[in-house]
Amino acid sequence: MDVKSPGAATAEARPAPGGAGAAIGEQRGDIREQLRMLTLKQQRFERYLSRRLQVDPAGLAVMDHLVHVGPTTPTDLARRLDASTAATTLVIDRLVAGGHATRQPHPTDRRKVIITPAGDWEATAYEHVAPLIQGVTAATEALAPEERATVAAFLQRIADVYDEAIKA
Template identity: 45%
Template sequence: MIEQRLSGALGINATDLAAMEHLVTDGPLTAKELADRLRVSTAASTHIVDRLEKAGHIVRRPHATDRRKVMVEPVAESTDRLFGHLRPLLHGVESLVEALSPGDRDVVEAFLSGVVQVYTDTADSFPQS
């Protein structure tokens, strides 16, 4: 639900939002690196980058040391908009965590770490397409 609302607020689709999340989190990437993270073809990644560029969310820049490569990076204004929409969520979760005792935090952390491990193990068992 949050992804739908966030992509709607930014005027992009869910796949483009996932690309933006990688670019904001991981920094500038090549279209190939972005394709690998999204698990799409390089052709699909190029279309995603084209859409994000047209929408004003990213820019393409030459690679610092390899003239053959082009780096894709988020525009600061789009990153600010993204975090502006996420800020209430982040503050809300932070408030919940701060309200827990240290022992309760340890229990919640152990539980969530276990859930993440189950998700990871399950995802890793799926056949690669």
């Protein structure tokens, strides 16, 4: 989605060609375009991963949560993923039917169940994600310490922008 910021077409938003402001405007545009392209590539990778692992996007989100946070109850999954318990239950049903996850009795409350990834899930997913992780690690390590600090601060600002947009 290519959304223009308010006032993007105004004269003040577009520096005069060839001036010092033009270089700054081009840099802003380049960064915005790079972020847009990164978002598109992330989405494309998630679709690729969904196909390879034979899990729909909602199931991929659940499995990602289970791998990173650990086994949990369906209610906790729904709350953490900001989904209804009914929708989360349907996703879990598909994951269990597909052999991607299991339901196990809760260790302290026998009315509840715990959802866990299938034994080989993490290793299988890692096979597909490893090249991405290794590439990002290599790109990060290629930066000088001050560059890393600058990039990290910039990415945090962008994350904050997303957080603010959600609050609006």
